Amino acid sequence: MKKVFSRPKLLKPNPFHYCPGCGHSLLHRVVAEVIEEMEADEIAIGIPPAGCAVLAYNYFDVDMGEAAHGRGAALATGVKRVLPDHLVFTYQGDGDIAAIGTAETVHAANRGEKITCIFVNNAVYGMTGGQMAPTTILGQPTTTSPGGRTGNRDGFPLNLSEMLAVTRGSAYIERTSVTTPAGIRATKKAVRKAFEIQLQGLGFTLVEVLSPCPTNLKMSPADACKWVDTEMVNFFPLGVIKDITAPQENHDAH
Amino acid sequence: MKRDEKPSLMRGSHIVAEAAVRAGCRYYFGYPITPQNELPEYMSRRLPEVGGTFVQAESEIASINMVIGASMAGARVMTSSSSPGISLKQEGISYLGGLELPAVIVNMMRGGPGLGNIAPSQSDYFQATRGGGHGDYRTIVLAPASGQELCDLTYRAFDLADHYRNPVLILADGMMGQMMEPVRFPVLRDVQKLPKKPWTITGAKGRKSHFIRSLILDPGQMEEHNWKLIRKYEQITDQEVQYETFKTEDAKLVIVAFGTAARIAKAAVKRARAEGLPVGLLRPITLWPYPKKALRELSKHAKHFFVFELNAGQMVEDVQLALKGDADVFFYGRPGGVVPNPAEIARIISRQFFQKEIV
């Protein structure tokens, strides 16, 4: 575990602006470590979102190009089509990827764009102050779903990853969390696998990472993690959702 | 510039597409909309022949964002659409402005507002010249009036875009997109020999990592960025204004028209001249930057300006702003996709001379 908390070479020495206990900080480390371990820093191009991670280019020491809210997958498509041998990844929150950017994401997956989306699902709109997200779970109160989300009034939590798995162009989709050391290890493995599959040119890849937002959940970091592990996972079960490289019987199990 | 020996007879949308390829454009992202579908269709066949890539996106929003990505990666890239689709692209055009990215965008305007129709129109003048999207930015706007000009301005648009790191909009209309005229293309450009772009994101190999962003949270820095953009726009205004004048030397009345309307206006000027009326034409080729100085210069001897547009009166405001009340400005427009004939415009000219006792 020690390694997770030492600063990877591919993170610039700027202090994180994220709140204490925020999943973004952990995930930045994970992604930077994977790029470093794959020695892919010279071919990596990251696409940060509009969202709490909007300043990701201040941290990742690889080439980065900012996208408008939700358009990461389209922008990454443009980059990857010009630079097909590069490692192109987007880094997007749930509002970014699963609300305003749903169309761009579904169609990038369906075209089988050889990109990787790192999808940070924290069940709220962090940056704009805790409004309801497409992934806000039923019963969860937010500033725009007072009293807790109800399906009738607010619509239901959206399982984007499962939707994307249905597209013919997606190659690998997994849901992990960064709430425990084991979850962080699994996340790292998943990101690495997604990157490798991308570089093999097999199709669209995505890792959805359940991530605590203590600030907007109005909980301590520990409680926020616990909430993700006990409540959120009921709507967003962890595990591999699609993997075209897996042996057939494993694939059928999902 | 070396050109093909033989002319080609092609429709406007194909001319723009081929001219883009000749200029080194290798990436096209778009979404179908009439009356410019022939442009993406052509690109889907043509780009693979020159090692390029065509992607039909799921929407105009997606396609302009793909353009942003390809531009960040250093490519010459284009998208095209018609009015409703250009509205959707505005988000991305504003980002192109803020991110200082080169790209060429084509609008084959149709009648509006709303879904409107597919007839030729010039009703997106405000949208094109005022930015269209949010924020303090400018788009270079080129308004071709013939097949040859569709070719030459498209070709030039890529150089302008790269030179200024700014989006360039080709503002034509449904008729120009459909109409065929003979055109002589510049020969295919060697993309390897295009000027290098040191600012792109192509992987941090042998250099420090780059980032390209438009988010600047600190107001002081944001202001600095804005001033930098403004200085760039001033430079463009100084150096890139383009227009054509026709029989303006002794004109007492000057018609101001662009694109399709200017073709009709020119024929009307010839008719009016045949009647002995001292009338001329000023045709802005760049709509932004606008040929304000040229107008002021003309107003020294012409005290009457007749603005003719295929809309309900948009460019007329730029003429009024340029003339600052020093001359009489009269407007006649046909919105909704109606294209009047030269005789109609010639009649209005003679009526102006008579009613206003212009001698």
Added chain:
Amino acid sequence: MLIKTVFAGFGGQGVLSMGYVLAYAAMIEGLQVTYLPSYGAEVRGGTANCTVAVSNEEIASPIASTPDNVVVMNNPSLEKFQHQILTGGVMFLNSNLVEQRPVRGDIIVREIPCNDLAHTLGSDQSANMVMLGGFIQQTSLVRLESIQSAISDVFKEKKKAKEMNLKALNVGYDYMKNREENA
């Protein structure tokens, strides 16, 4: 000189290629020319038309609100264009397919049995080029040789079609020429 011609008919009758070949021939002769096809909603319902403007000066508008010539290949096109044609203009009718005749007395009408003539060549699809041959003979808008070069260029990849179109062109041309001489 500015002469505008509308070619109109069913989608499959080759009206657009008639116009294109004429425009191409005008380009070969170094004339100013525009070609404007009907597009979008206008072509729904299976009818198609195009306008070719030929001039020795810059052409203002490729649209013809009052065309000098109209080539009519089917009934609906007669309906649509007989009231637009210029006084003294020439209407070319494919007499095999157009049953009605124009009500206007101020225009010149030329009838060509395009389908019959094409049929004698064993190529029903060449009715359009038969018409174009007759059209050129009457209007002298461009030289016959220019049209022939245009056909050779436009159909250079389709040898058979090229040969047949050239034949059909001559058949139409000769038909009108003979009629003129016998009149």
